[in-house]
Amino acid sequence: MLFFENLLLAFSSLLTNKMRSLLTMLGIIIGIGSVIAIVTVGNALTNSITSEMSDMGANNIVIGVQQRETEDEVDESGKRYGGKINARDMTDNDLIKKEYIEELLAAFPEEIKGISIESVLGTAKVEKGRNYANVRITGVTPGYFMANNIKMQYGNELSDKAYMEGKSVCLVSDHFVNNMYDGDSSKAIGRDIEIEMSGGRKYFVFTIVGVYKYESQGFDMTATKDVTTPVYIPIKNAIKKNHAKGFPSITIITAKGVDSDDFAFRVKNFMNRYYHNNRQYTISTFSLAQMVESMTTMLGTVSTAISIVAAISLVVGGIGVMNIMLVSISERTREIGTRKALGATNGSIRTQFIMEAIVLCLVGGILGILVGLAGGAAGAKALGYEASPTASSIIAALIFSMVVGVFFGYYPANKAAKMNPIDALRYE
Amino acid sequence: MKRKKKNQEIIIEDISNTAPDLVSGEPVGFETSEKSERISTNTAPDLVSGDDNIVIDMKHIIKRYFIGQPNELEVLHGVDMQVRRGEFVAIVGQSGSGKSTLMNVIGALDRPTEGEYTLDGVDMFNAKDKDLSAIRCKKIGFVFQTYNLVARTSALKNVELPMLYAGLSGRARSRKAKELLEMVDMTERMHHQPDELSGGQKQRVAIARAMANDPAIILADEPTGALDSHTGRLIMDIFHRLHEEQGKTIILITHSPELASECTRILTLKDGLFIDEKKGSGRNAVL
Numbered sequence: 001m002l003f004f005e006n007l008l009l010a011f012s013s014l015l016t017n018k019m020r021s022l023l024t025m026l027g028i029i030i031g032i033g034s035v036i037a038i039v040t041v042g043n044a045l046t047n048s049i050t051s052e053m054s055d056m057g058a059n060n061i062v063i064g065v066q067q068r069e070t071e072d073e074v075d076e077s078g079k080r081y082g083g084k085i086n087a088r089d090m091t092d093n094d095l096i097k098k099e100y101i102e103e104l105l106a107a108f109p110e111e112i113k114g115i116s117i118e119s120v121l122g123t124a125k126v127e128k129g130r131n132y133a134n135v136r137i138t139g140v141t142p143g144y145f146m147a148n149n150i151k152m153q154y155g156n157e158l159s160d161k162a163y164m165e166g167k168s169v170c171l172v173s174d175h176f177v178n179n180m181y182d183g184d185s186s187k188a189i190g191r192d193i194e195i196e197m198s199g200g201r202k203y204f205v206f207t208i209v210g211v212y213k214y215e216s217q218g219f220d221m222t223a224t225k226d227v228t229t230p231v232y233i234p235i236k237n238a239i240k241k242n243h244a245k246g247f248p249s250i251t252i253i254t255a256k257g258v259d260s261d262d263f264a265f266r267v268k269n270f271m272n273r274y275y276h277n278n279r280q281y282t283i284s285t286f287s288l289a290q291m292v293e294s295m296t297t298m299l300g301t302v303s304t305a306i307s308i309v310a311a312i313s314l315v316v317g318g319i320g321v322m323n324i325m326l327v328s329i330s331e332r333t334r335e336i337g338t339r340k341a342l343g344a345t346n347g348s349i350r351t352q353f354i355m356e357a358i359v360l361c362l363v364g365g366i367l368g369i370l371v372g373l374a375g376g377a378a379g380a381k382a383l384g385y386e387a388s389p390t391a392s393s394i395i396a397a398l399i400f401s402m403v404v405g406v407f408f409g410y411y412p413a414n415k416a417a418k419m420n421p422i423d424a425l426r427y428e
Numbered sequence: 429m430k431r432k433k434k435n436q437e438i439i440i441e442d443i444s445n446t447a448p449d450l451v452s453g454e455p456v457g458f459e460t461s462e463k464s465e466r467i468s469t470n471t472a473p474d475l476v477s478g479d480d481n482i483v484i485d486m487k488h489i490i491k492r493y494f495i496g497q498p499n500e501l502e503v504l505h506g507v508d509m510q511v512r513r514g515e516f517v518a519i520v521g522q523s524g525s526g527k528s529t530l531m532n533v534i535g536a537l538d539r540p541t542e543g544e545y546t547l548d549g550v551d552m553f554n555a556k557d558k559d560l561s562a563i564r565c566k567k568i569g570f571v572f573q574t575y576n577l578v579a580r581t582s583a584l585k586n587v588e589l590p591m592l593y594a595g596l597s598g599r600a601r602s603r604k605a606k607e608l609l610e611m612v613d614m615t616e617r618m619h620h621q622p623d624e625l626s627g628g629q630k631q632r633v634a635i636a637r638a639m640a641n642d643p644a645i646i647l648a649d650e651p652t653g654a655l656d657s658h659t660g661r662l663i664m665d666i667f668h669r670l671h672e673e674q675g676k677t678i679i680l681i682t683h684s685p686e687l688a689s690e691c692t693r694i695l696t697l698k699d700g701l702f703i704d705e706k707k708g709s710g711r712n713a714v715l
């Protein structure tokens with residue numbers, strides 16, 4: 001009963017000095033807000049990585065050409081290369097060649113389920129009347145669609161024959177269809193698209209056989225209409241045109257039941273046989289599991305840093321609360337004296353002011369949660385993920401702000417409680 | 429006379445202070461012997477010791493400030509005072525004579541440095557802080573010169589405060605508070621906050637609040653001091669009504685000889701000692 005009275009009292013004194021209360025709560029708001037925001041964003045990120053992992057299966061292994069860390073190299077002119085800064089440009093000799101890939105597939109027929117390679121031909125603007133679409137012509141292997149979880153929406157996939165013979169057929173995105181054919185996929189099938197590469201010296205024609213669903217890749221600032229979407233063609237066709245001698249990276253899809261971490265290591269050793277004598281470049285492998293792990297570690301570091309900032313602002317906020325409570329108590333000294341004259345015990349005065357500090361912190365905490373949720377949602381959206389706040393973090397924030405209230409409210413409240421009634425009444 | 433002795437220093441002072449007392453039965457004063465002879469308060473009430481009807485029983489109350497410091501100041505020099513149930517006592521005296529100091533000791537807001545004090549059968553000198561809170565809550569009703577209503581709190585809630593601290597339920601508090609506000613004719617204004625009330629209205633609310641827990645005694649320190657004579661009259665009439673109709677024991681400090689004379693007994697304090705006691709006329713010549 002006294003609890004309820006104290007609660008009302010605390011709210012009324014909070015409302016009496018709205019501006020002062022708000023400024024006092026700022027530290028708490030920032031502290032709690034940043035914790036909630038980071039938890040929301042972090043959680044969104046983790047969720048989307050996890051779902052991505054289950055989408056693609058955690059069994060993709062990226063094999064890439066990477067600079068060696070330490071070795072130095074002196075070329076004919078006596079110029080030194082080495083480290084990361086002075087790296088010699090990658091030449092055709094450094095790339096992963098077709099023969100390497102064939103030998104790799106032969107060496108691990110059981111473990112490798114598919115292979116995903118892309119080779120970009122270039123970007124272009126396809127125009128027809130007033131319609132236009134930005135495209136990137138990309139040669140791919142059949143495994144590409146599995147590795148990147150790309151789904152067909154209309155028509156046929158690229159056929160085996162098309163892959164084998166390197167035919168001039170292509171898949172376009174639903175976005176492309178929206179721009180060029182008013183969203184009617186049936187109109188697109190069978191059409192030829194004429195592509196003039198930048199510079200205008202190269203001119204290609206591809207026949208559309210299917211439409212795939214385009215998933216935007218995270219953060220994209222381009223106006224929706226202008227977004228560049230891939231046009232997929234058989235890789236053989238692309239190589240015919242760009243004469244690629246190899247690839248800087250390829251992705252293999254492992255079969256079910258293969259330990260991708262362990263297999264990544266074996267693949268790395270296998271591939272590095274070709275790079276024994278290469279002093280500047282080497283092969284490194286990366287499994288999605290490893291990527292998730294390093295992402296989580298990074299996220300953990302960021303969270304820790306933000307938590308420290310939050311803790312500091314909570315302490316500063318708490319000190320602000322303590323300060324304002326001391327001010328409030330000295331302003332209300334006569335009231336304290338009066339209450340004591342009317343029979344308030346030290347305990348009830350103490351409870352009254354601790355309650356006031358708790359309410360101050362709790363309201364700050366709630367505002368902080370709202371700010372944090374809004375910020376977290378905005379942050380997650382900007383990164384292209386679904387915001388997912390956790391109930392546990394909200395409850396923890398509420399409890400934490402109460403604890404701050406009790407901790408920093410106790411000293412002022414105790415000071416008020418211990419006032420001599422007559423001194424308090426005579427206070428001017 | 430039994431004394432509580434706090435430390436060696438005080439004992440020494442005590443002896444020198446009390447010696448004449450033991451002989452003459454009269455307290456030491458700064459007054460001439462001629463004036464001292466008129467003091468009857470300090471001896472006469474002894475006759476009624478142990479009487480159930482005694483609400484306040486003070487013996488040789490000493491109050492010092494700045495104890496142990498060079499500017500140590502003794503404000504009350506050994507006051508004896510008895511008040512019986514149903515009395516309406518006026519305390520008068522010059523400014524600075526120690527009236528408020530005495531009132532604060534009576535009301536358990538302050539502790540005497542030395543002396544014996546029993547309020548409604550409770551030994552106040554040895555009471556703990558918590559006990560004093562309970563006594564202030566249930567046995568004493570204060571009315572201050574400056575009203576001391578709690579700001580931003582309605583008249584009704586102000587009157588409810590002592591009952592809140594006494595642990596009454598919300599409904600009981602509200603019912604009793606409305607009754608009390610009705611009694612002081614403040615029903616219409618019960619939802620107003622102190623800053624929306626006139627001085628006289630505030631004081632009426634304060635009186636209602638003082639009555640909240642049906643205290644054994646009401647202490648009023650210059651309740652009309654900040655009011656014009658007409659409003660002061662109104663307030664004084666309320667005290668008379670409480671005294672006559674409800675038989676309340678009231679102690680009133682006032683600078684108005686007229687108001688003092690309406691009480692049943694008038695005590696005059698001078699330089700920390702009672703120097704005079706007179707019977708008052710009573711408003712309707714009750715006693």
Ligand SMILES: Nc1ncnc2c1ncn2[C@@H]1O[C@H](COP(=O)(O)OP(=O)(O)OP(=O)(O)O)[C@@H](O)[C@H]1O
Pocket residue numbers: 493494501503521522523524525526527528529530
């Ligand atoms: N807390 C205190 N500390 C030091 N001295 C005090 C304190 N309270 C009162 N005094 C002193 O005690 C003396 C009596 O003060 P008190 O307030 O009791 O006078 P009073 O009779 O009520 O006067 P008034 O009629 O003006 O209200 C004064 O000299 C005052 O300075």
Ligand SMILES: [Mg+2]
Pocket residue numbers: 527528529649
């Ligand atoms: Mg006074």
